[in-house]
Each structure stands twice: as C-alpha cells, then as structure tokens.
Amino acid sequence: MQKKFNRIVIFGVGLIGGSFALALKKSAAVRQIVGVGRSHASLETAKQLGIIDHIATSVEEAVLGADLIIIAAPVAQTELILRSIEPFLASSTIVTDAGSTKTDVVAAARLALGDKIGQFVPAHPIAGRELNGPEAALVDLYVGKKAVITRLPENTDESVARVAWAWQQCGAIIHHLEPEQHDAVFAAVSHLPHLLAYALVDDIARKPHADTLFQYAASGFRDFTRIAGSSPEMWRDITLANRVAMLEELDSYTARLAELRTYLVSADSDAIEGVYRRAQHARHNWISAIEAAEKQHREGGD
C-alpha cells in the first residue's frame, strides 16, 4: 500500500505535466503540487486552472521537501534541469521524467546527477494531443494508456514502485522496457510517423498551388496530418535525441516507398493490392487487439 505524496514538483506544466497534476489531484494522491517553468504566464494560467497549488520562486525552494520531481519539458532540457536540481536534491526525493526518448535522457541524467543517479527513474507516458500548454491538460489523458518505465540498474524497487504507483493513480497501465528497446520501438510507431506527417504538410505548403491543394484536402488528410499539429520544438528535440533509431526506420520506410514506386511504374496491380491488403489486415488486427485490451481493462482486468 503506497502512501499519498506530500509534495510533487513539476518542471514544465504543459499538456503532459498538467494532465499528470490534474489526475493525481483527482485521485487524492498528492497534498501539494508545485510548478516550475520557463514561462511565468504559463505557470499563472496553470495555477488559475487549479493544476498547480504553488509557483516556485526558485529551483531550491521548489526542490526542498519534494518527495517526487517530474520533468515534463522538451527532452533537450533534461540535463540542464537535472543539473539545476542536483545541488538541492535530498536522498529521499525521487526524480522521474515524461520524455518521449529514453537513451538520451538516461545519459543526460547520469551526467547531471552523478552518484545520485539511483534516484532517477526514467518513464514515458504514451499519451498526447496535438495541443500544447496547460490549457490543453486533461484529467483523464492517461486513463487506460500505457506508462513505460525504463528502470536503471541503480534504481531501488521502492522508487520504481513509487513512480509506477503515481502513474497508476492517473489511470495508466505500467509497462517495462530497456531504454534502447523503448527508443527503437517509438522511433517506428511514433517518431517516424511525426516526421512523415510534418514532411507531407511542408511538401504541399511549398508548392506554388498550395492554396488550391489545401482547399480540397479533407478528413483523410486531416487525420493523417493531425500529429503535424504537434509542438515543433518538442518534436525537434525528440528527432535529434532519437535520430539513430529514426534514421533506421526512415531508411526502411523509404525502401518500401521505392518498392511501391516500381509497382506504380509497371502498373503492377497485384503487387499494389498486396501491399494495401496486408496493411489493411495488419491494422485491423491491431485495432481489434487494442479494443479487446481496452474492454478487459474497463472490466477490471489489466
């Protein structure tokens, strides 16, 4: 049985950090939430929305007395934030993050925290929206979603359990992966699709007749490019942090496109239909599996 958090500090009170705060407040898993961030206006908004209770006046003031610190800022800021925290970090405080990449975050944490690295439990909640900022935060953003913990050899079972409990209080389902495995998986199913969507919109926007093209873009285009509405800064950081795995996925994908191109050139009806049919089938099976898992989860399983 885990006990309530006394003081949680959130670095970056936007969509991800704000939704975490709202969910923990709703489940009464925390007494006080403190916000730290680059934009004071954004922190004021978060306070007015009841997402945080207090805006920290300094990192020192924020960190002292915290039992959990979560970094929910673009991943490239992780090292700097951890360096600013480290001098004030009590041995009883657990630090975690919500970054979409893990290998780089772990490397940054090792540099910044030194022999306090055991206090850092890396995590990644698999949820998002194409909107940013505290106004976009949702109390139920994580309900039924996965939260992946990529534990370090230095982590204690207790600190891992504490971070897991926090995400469970948000309604998330805990998964465990190695940091490298995490990054390879998300390069394929999340990071590359974001790059592809951004690239398509940019390609169309640069054409001389872009206005006409956008005029006839409809719901299929809207869904396909929804993720291109995401924060450019956040996704620039993710792309750079995970560029080795992303290059591998990009090369695999462009090889597939080159193959399809030859089918188009030769008007190979069977080959084109084969690709489309396999894809439709795989997607159908995937959706069915998701829906079965969601049903099981709603009915109290896990």
Add this chain to the structure above:
Amino acid sequence: MQKKFNRIVIFGVGLIGGSFALALKKSAAVRQIVGVGRSHASLETAKQLGIIDHIATSVEEAVLGADLIIIAAPVAQTELILRSIEPFLASSTIVTDAGSTKTDVVAAARLALGDKIGQFVPAHPIAGRELNGPEAALVDLYVGKKAVITRLPENTDESVARVAWAWQQCGAIIHHLEPEQHDAVFAAVSHLPHLLAYALVDDIARKPHADTLFQYAASGFRDFTRIAGSSPEMWRDITLANRVAMLEELDSYTARLAELRTYLVSADSDAIEGVYRRAQHARHNWISAIEAAEKQHREGGD
C-alpha cells in the same frame, strides 16, 4: 427549381452509393431507388436497411425508366458498367459517377458511351470513411462536404445542374474542376497520403518484432494510419488510374524525405525545426480556414 427524381439507379450500393441514397431519401428528392451490384447479399442488406427500394433483376430492367444513374463502384469497373448500360440508355437519362479519379473515368466513358457521352456528367464527392459496404452508409456523410463536378464539353447545362442539385440535396457544396486538374489535386492531398499510410503499416507489419511495435502504437499512429483501413481494391484502382500524377507527388515527397534525412545525419536542429514549424503553421492555417468555411456554411452562407 428542380423537380424530384422519379427513379435513381445505383451501381455499387456501398458506403458512397448507400450514403447518397439515404441522403436523397431523407430530403425527399427521389421516388424510387434501385440497386445493382456484384454481391446479392450486399444488395439484400441495403434493401433491409432501407437504402434501396428495389434490387434490379437485370441491367436492362434497372436502366429502363431511370432519370439518374450513378456509378459508385471501384473506378476500374466504370467502363464495364457503362458498356452494360449503353444499349438500354434512353436519351433523357443522366449518368454520373462518384469515382475518386476523373481522367481515366472520362476516357472509359468515352469508349463505352460513344456519342451518348454528353449524358455522362463526371463527379466526385469528397467524403469517406475507412469502412465499406452498405452497413457503413451514413445519411449525413456529405453534409458540408465538397462535391466536385468535372463537366465535359458535351454536357448540357441542364444535365450538369441536375447532378449538382442531387448532391446539394445531400448537403454537399458544389465545386467545378477540369478532370486533369482534379486528378493532380487529389493525387497530392488524398491518393498519396493513402499510399503512404498503407506503406507504413505494411513496413511495420513485415518486421520480425511487429507484435511489440504494434503493442506500443498509440493514438497518433491510429490517426495517421486510419486511411490504411480503407478498401484495398478501391485504392488499388485509384492508384493505378492516377499513377502518373501519383508518381509526381511521390517523387516530390521522397525528395523532401531525403532532405530531412540529411538534416538528421548532420543533426541540423534549425533545419529540422524549420520544416516542423512551417508544417505546423500551414496546417494550423488550413484548419482555421476549414473551420471558418464550416461556420459560414452552417450560418446559411455559400
């Protein structure tokens, strides 16, 4: 003032043809709807769902007395269907279609209809779902959506107005394009995105660790690949019919990906962010324009 249709015949009573039927019935713009199709079971379903009033026993029986015939089958079937219709086609009957490509459809119609080509008014409603068949038909599928008419020099103003009126009765907004212009536009904003989505799902499905990858795919991936749930047969036909324009768009897009690849290799933060930022901005402007147009439409404009 247009008068009610007496008898509309639909070749292919699936999502597109079925939704057309439901909308025209709702607006009382037709007395009788007759269905023709390859699958008798599917036609029976359409009849049970109240989409059609009568299942034709032969093409001859279907076509006789029709004032409007619409072909809503995969585009590769257009020529064959028109050839089957032609011998029974009265001079007062208008023929139209709902195909996603127009240059090939017009060429097929010229071959099949000969000097009756003036009776064929090509059209394309810009609406869809990733589901197929009469069960997927929706009475409001076309409300507020565009219907593009690519009129032929041989069409009379009266027959074009009649087809436009039918789509307006479904709630659609009429646009006019040349067939070639239509195909170039939709290659960019619809046909290529479908190919890209199918290619991504197929690429992932073929990997040895596909199960793990799909396990962590989330809402972003779901939206990005929604169009890969579409009918493989329908999209094979569209891809082949519009392959010249699609090759052009595919080459433009893969050039953009190659450019992004060099940014990844050199970890060019500014260049990556530049692409993402332009794309997000263009998409934001596009969504704002759509929403303004929808608002105007709801308020009785257009």
